[in-house]
Amino acid sequence: MKYLDEFRDPALARRLFDDIAATVTRPWALMEVCGGQTHSIIRHGIDQLLPPEIELIHGPGCPVCVTPLETIDKALEIASRPGVVFCSFGDMLRVPGSGRDLFRVRGEGGDVRVVYSPLDALRIAQDEPGKEVVFFGIGFETTAPPNAMTVHQAKLLGLENFSMLVSHVRVPPAIEAIMTSPACRVQGFLAAGHVCSVMGTSEYPPLAERFGVPIVVTGFEPLDLLEGIRRTVRQLEDGRHEVENAYPRAVPAEGNPAARAMLADVFEVTDRAWRGIGVIPSSGWRLSERYREFDAEHRFDVTGIRTAESALCRSGDVLQGLLKPSGCGAFGTVCTPRTPLGATMVSSEGACSAYYLYRRTGGARVEEVRSGG
Amino acid sequence: MCLAVPGKVIEISERDMTRMAKVDFGGVVKDVCLAYLPEVEVGDYTIVHVGFAIQKLDEESAIETLALFEKLGVLAEEFGDVGDRAEETTS
Ligand code: SF4
Numbered sequence: 001m002k003y004l005d006e007f008r009d010p011a012l013a014r015r016l017f018d019d020i021a022a023t024v025t026r027p028w029a030l031m032e033v034c035g036g037q038t039h040s041i042i043r044h045g046i047d048q049l050l051p052p053e054i055e056l057i058h059g060p061g062c063p064v065c066v067t068p069l070e071t072i073d074k075a076l077e078i079a080s081r082p083g084v085v086f087c088s089f090g091d092m093l094r095v096p097g098s099g100r101d102l103f104r105v106r107g108e109g110g111d112v113r114v115v116y117s118p119l120d121a122l123r124i125a126q127d128e129p130g131k132e133v134v135f136f137g138i139g140f141e142t143t144a145p146p147n148a149m150t151v152h153q154a155k156l157l158g159l160e161n162f163s164m165l166v167s168h169v170r171v172p173p174a175i176e177a178i179m180t181s182p183a184c185r186v187q188g189f190l191a192a193g194h195v196c197s198v199m200g201t202s203e204y205p206p207l208a209e210r211f212g213v214p215i216v217v218t219g220f221e222p223l224d225l226l227e228g229i230r231r232t233v234r235q236l237e238d239g240r241h242e243v244e245n246a247y248p249r250a251v252p253a254e255g256n257p258a259a260r261a262m263l264a265d266v267f268e269v270t271d272r273a274w275r276g277i278g279v280i281p282s283s284g285w286r287l288s289e290r291y292r293e294f295d296a297e298h299r300f301d302v303t304g305i306r307t308a309e310s311a312l313c314r315s316g317d318v319l320q321g322l323l324k325p326s327g328c329g330a331f332g333t334v335c336t337p338r339t340p341l342g343a344t345m346v347s348s349e350g351a352c353s354a355y356y357l358y359r360r361t362g363g364a365r366v367e368e369v370r371s372g373g
Numbered sequence: 374m375c376l377a378v379p380g381k382v383i384e385i386s387e388r389d390m391t392r393m394a395k396v397d398f399g400g401v402v403k404d405v406c407l408a409y410l411p412e413v414e415v416g417d418y419t420i421v422h423v424g425f426a427i428q429k430l431d432e433e434s435a436i437e438t439l440a441l442f443e444k445l446g447v448l449a450e451e452f453g454d455v456g457d458r459a460e461e462t463t464s
Contacts, residue, residue: 003379003418003430004399006439015445036376089423117424119406142377146425149408153391194377197420197428223442249435250379250420250428259409259427348376 003249007221016226017049020233027053028236029185030229031178031321033171034140034192035062035349036220042354044222046229054233057185057321060174061192063139064091064347065319066274069309071167072097074302075136078165079110081300085128087121088136090114095343098308118150118164125154125162134296137164141195144168144285145259148266151287151294165296166286169272171195172203173283179211183322188232190218190225193247198263200255204243212241219247266291275343276316315342318351325355332356377422379430380405382415396421 032038038058041047047056060066076097079086086102093102093114106112111131115121118135125133137147147164154162171192178184191204196217204215214235218228227246235242245251265288272284287295312330317323325331325344335341337353344350380396385407387393392407396419403424407413410426418430 003435006435012439012442012445015442019445116403117406119424142422142427145409145427146406146423149406149425153389157389194420194422194427197377227438227442249431249438252428252431256409256428258411262409 004221007219007223009223013222013226016223016230020054020226020230021051023230023233023237024051024053025237027055028187028233029055029057030188030190030232031057031059031186032190032218032225032228033059033061033175034190034195034220035059035065035347035351036194037061037190037192037218037225038351039349039354040220040222041225042351042358044225045358046222046225050229054229056229058318058324058351059178059189059321060274060277060319061140061171062319062344062347062349062351063143063169064089064095065315065343065350066169066277067092067095067138067167067343068273068275069098069307070273070305071165073305073307074297074300075165076100076102076105077302077305078134078296078300079105079112080108081132083130083132085111085113085124085131085133086136087113087115087118087124087133089138091347092136092138094337094340094346096310096340096346098306118147119153122150122154122157122159122162125159126157129161131161132299133162134300135162135164137166138168140169140171140192141199141263142192142197144263144267145198145256148259148262151266151291152262154294155291163294163296163299164287166267167272168267168285169274170269170283170285172207173280174274175207175215177277177280177283178320179207179213181320183320186213186321188214188236189216190228190232191215191243193217193219193224193251196245196247196251196255198256198259200260201243201245201251201253208241208243214241215243217243217245217247217251219250274319276313276319310341313342315344315350315352318342318344325352326359328352332360377420377427379418380421382413382417382419382426385413385415394419394426396426 121135267285268288344352380398384395396405419426420428
């Protein structure tokens with residue numbers, strides 16, 4: 001597949017590894033913000049092939065993982081109601097709420113459906129006018145425009161039986177929260193490429209300046225990740241802290257203006273609680289006043305929820321880069337993808353899941369990805 | 374769910390007043406909404422996420438990036454094969 005194979009080329013990967021090794025002179029701790037990048041790094045064994053001076057700290061960029069427990073419990077409550085069709089991306093189904101998950105709700109008779117796109121949920125609402133169709137709208141800046149467009153279309157079509165349970169999160173406030181945490185060890189960031197495909201790069205220079213950290217916009221293929229790491233390390237060694245774009249084929253500086261305009265119309269910035277981390281000011285989006293009628297939290301009375309988090313799960317520490325998944329006592333024993341205690345073990349972008357998939361058995365290596373895909 | 378992948382636009386049509394495309398992901402073809410990329414044409418590559426094209430892939434900069442990697446750590450006498458490689462990626 002064009003633009004996938006080329007950026008997985010092992011011979012070029014070797015050149016990037018060599019250049020990084022030739023540049024680094026002392027220890028550096030880099031954080032990849034996005035869970036998709038964590039997955040790719042662990043899957044291809046990139047962290048293990050880097051010079052030992054470079055540590056990759058896995059960031060909180062897994063939207064499934066950080067969706068607050070209270071919101072999961074609200075989803076479970078709404079999905080259990082008769083007459084409701086609850087639509088969600090597949091990896092939300094096994095995310096543990098306080099005691100059960102959407103999968104279990106479905107087993108108990110709830111109409112829970114997995115969709116590929118929020119537009120699929122819109123179509124279900126059109127096809128089944130007698131049902132209340134609710135879409136679970138989570139995700140970072142990459143997923144927000146599709147969800148925003150879906151709500152916008154629902155309004156245009158005058159669909160009264162469609163609503164969205166919204167829990168969107170934004171990357172820049174999370175970077176600020178990480179950098180102001182007393183336990184922070186991060187010295188440079190690989191910023192999430194596809195978030196910047198939408199938002200552009202203008203939100204990052206103030207953060208690089210304020211915290212004195214390089215921020216390098218980075219893609220997801222092995223060579224993209226290595227180039228992001230290479231440029232961050234070079235900046236650190238030179239004593240610079242700039243915003244660089246190492247993923248220019250998918251990230252123009254202005255992002256996607258049409259998507260940004262739609263986001264500004266449909267959503268408004270709000271404080272958001274991140275599961276395992278706590279409230280981060282201005283870190284979320286909710287539906288704006290103009291679209292409030294499509295807000296599932298307003299349509300369904302779901303107050304009085306009492307949450308109960310697993311006492312064993314340390315996903316909060318994992319999400320903040322304070323603990324590697326293998327350092328959690330429950331990892332791979334009590335907690336597995338079949339019996340997850342935390343959302344980080346469920347989602348394909350969750351760090352615990354990535355370690356479970358690729359680290360217990362050795363995992364694929366960059367040298368093998370060409371054949372293995 | 375965060376995964377966004379590149380695909381090639383092979384057909385464009387109009388549905389419910391919205392521009393839609395058929396996008397080929399190495400053999401798997403999906404319906405994709407083009408509302409955020411009105412200027413996209415058949416033959417372009419786009420990054421697709423949950424049924425929406427969110428950004429056009431800039432072929433020129435993809436080739437430039439790969440050419441930059443080719444040069445990394447290569448001794449002068451090895452430069453001969455760089456041109457071949459760059460040509461390969463445009464095909
Ligand atoms: S391994 Fe399981 S219990 Fe431990 S932090 Fe990860 S999700 Fe939580």
